[in-house]
Amino acid sequence: MxxxxxxxxxxxxxxxxxxxxxxxxxxxxxxxxxxxxxxxxxxxxxxxxxxxxxxxxxxxxxxxxxxxxxxxxxxxxxxxxxxxxLCKNRIFLKLRKLEREYENIKDEISTNGFEEMLIYYSEYTLKQLIFLRNRIGKQWKTNGKYINAILAFALGLMHGPERKNGETIYFSVSMSNMISMSPNYVENYKQKHNLKTKEINIFKKLKNRIETKFFDxxxxxxxxxxxxxxxxxxxxxxxxxxxxxxxxxxxYLSIVDYTKSNWIKLWLLGYDRKNVSKEIKLKDKxxxxxxxxxxxxxxxxxxxxxxxxxxxxxxxxxxxxxxxxxxxxxxxxxxxxxxxxxxxxxxxxxxxxxxxxxxxxxxxxxxxxxxxxxxxx
CATH class of the missing domain: 3.40.50.150 (Vaccinia Virus protein VP39)
Incomplete structure (x- = not known):
């Protein structure tokens, strides 16, 4: 025991x-x-x-x-x-720096070309995610350990379900946190259940997540x-x-396609849904x-x-x-x-x-x- x-x-x-x-x-x-x-x-x-x-x-x-x-x-x-x-305070310092950078350029960020992602995120939230994608996501292989930690926490919050009271820890419209559903499926699900994207502040969600999931x-x-x-x-x-x-x-044989099943998380790392399986060669088929x-x-x-x-x-x-x-x-x-x-x-x-x-x-x-x-x- x-x-x-x-x-x-x-x-x-x-x-x-x-x-x-x-x-x-x-x-x-x-x-x-x-x-x-x-x-x-x-x-x-x-x-x-x-x-x-x-x-x-x-x-x-x-x-x-x-x-x-x-x-x-x-x-x-x-x-x-x-x-x-890692040191939690240093993660928060890096996160605050990223937030300040975003505030300085947010009016310059456009969602043009990312219309598909507006099925999952409000324009307010998507602009923050585009910033994070360009600033640290595409550099996933070379990021220092503190930026990598922020990216790891962000990946875990990219999509997931709302609570019964409508609250959520995630950035997205209410959906599965395990599989990155296709745009058509999510669009139909939203209409059927009258779901709306919310103006989520990802920096606030990240602070809360780090506070609750960081241990000695x-x-x-x-x-x-x-x-x-x-x-x-x-x-x-x-x-x-x-x-x-x-x-x-x-x-396991061809039972799981890890790239297609994680395409939204991989989007944050700089990959696009239509090409992700070609760009990332995994032996899962x-x-x-x-x-x-x-x-x-x-x-x-x-x-x-x-x-x-x-x-x-x-x-x-x-x-x-x-x-x-x-x-x-x-x-x-x-x-x-x-x-x-x-x-x-x-x-x-x-x-x-x-x-x-x-x-x-x-x-x-x-x-x-x-x-x-x-x-x-």
């Missing part, structure tokens, strides 16, 4: 991790359990498909070092935020690194024989044979980076009524130098997620993800 301080610290960890939603994300309980089981303090944890940085922030929470990468700009911003040593864990020095990098290319930023544990969730080859190539690519005996935990959901990870392992096990240790089920019920071995008694779950545990031989 968690002690009171541990319980409160874990609540803060969950709050930090929830600054922005992310498709196919796993909860902090998954990496926390695996890190505790398969590593010790100061070990190096790696995640090569970092997503919103759940493994990164969990490693930080448990005093492990971290190295990771991803090819999604959205993931880059979130993961970089979760490994940075982010102020501590942290030994970590994160790269915008393809996981099938040489991982030159990771030393050979240095990684103690890998926890990662590779893309694979057929079964391609997926098997992808996983084999990935495991072989990370192999030199792992210490002998290190564990690799692959979190993979069952899709299309197939035992995806089991079938994949059967196809590749003779071509990779890993030993299978376990296959764990992550049960998703209405109110919690839990892990159990495949060998234990099965419970009633509404959704199932599986975690293949491998060991470097």
């Amino acid at each position: 968690l002690k009171e301080k541990e319980f409160l610290d874990k609540k803060e960890l969950i709050q930090i991790n929830s600054i922005s939603s992310y498709l196919a994300m796993f909860p902090v309980s998954v990496p926390l359990d695996l890190i505790k089981k398969y590593s010790t303090e100061n070990d190096l944890i790696m995640d090569n498909f970092s997503g919103r940085g759940t493994t990164a922030i969990s490693s930080r929470f448990l005093n492990r070092r971290f190295v990771g990468n991803d090819l999604n700009p959205y993931s880059y911003v979130l993961s970089k935020f979760k490994i940075s040593k 864990l982010l102020t501590k020095e942290y030994n970590s690194s994160f790269k915008y990098h393809d996981s099938l290319k040489p991982l030159n930023f990771v030393k050979d024989n240095s990684v103690n544990l890998v926890i990662t969730s590779p893309p 694979l057929k079964m044979n391609e997926y098997i080859e992808f996983i084999k190539s990935y495991l072989n690519n990370i192999y030199p980076k792992l210490k002998t005996g290190s564990k690799v935990c692959l979190v993979v959901g069952d899709v299309y009524n197939t035992n995806l990870i089991e079938e994949t392992w059967q196809e590749i096990k003779e071509e990779v130098n890993y030993e299978k240790i376990d296959l764990i089920i992550q049960e998703v019920s209405e109110n919690k997620k839990s892990l159990r071995s495949m060998n234990s008694k099965k419970g009633k779950a509404t959704q199932v993800e599986k975690i293949l545990i491998l060991k470097k031989e």
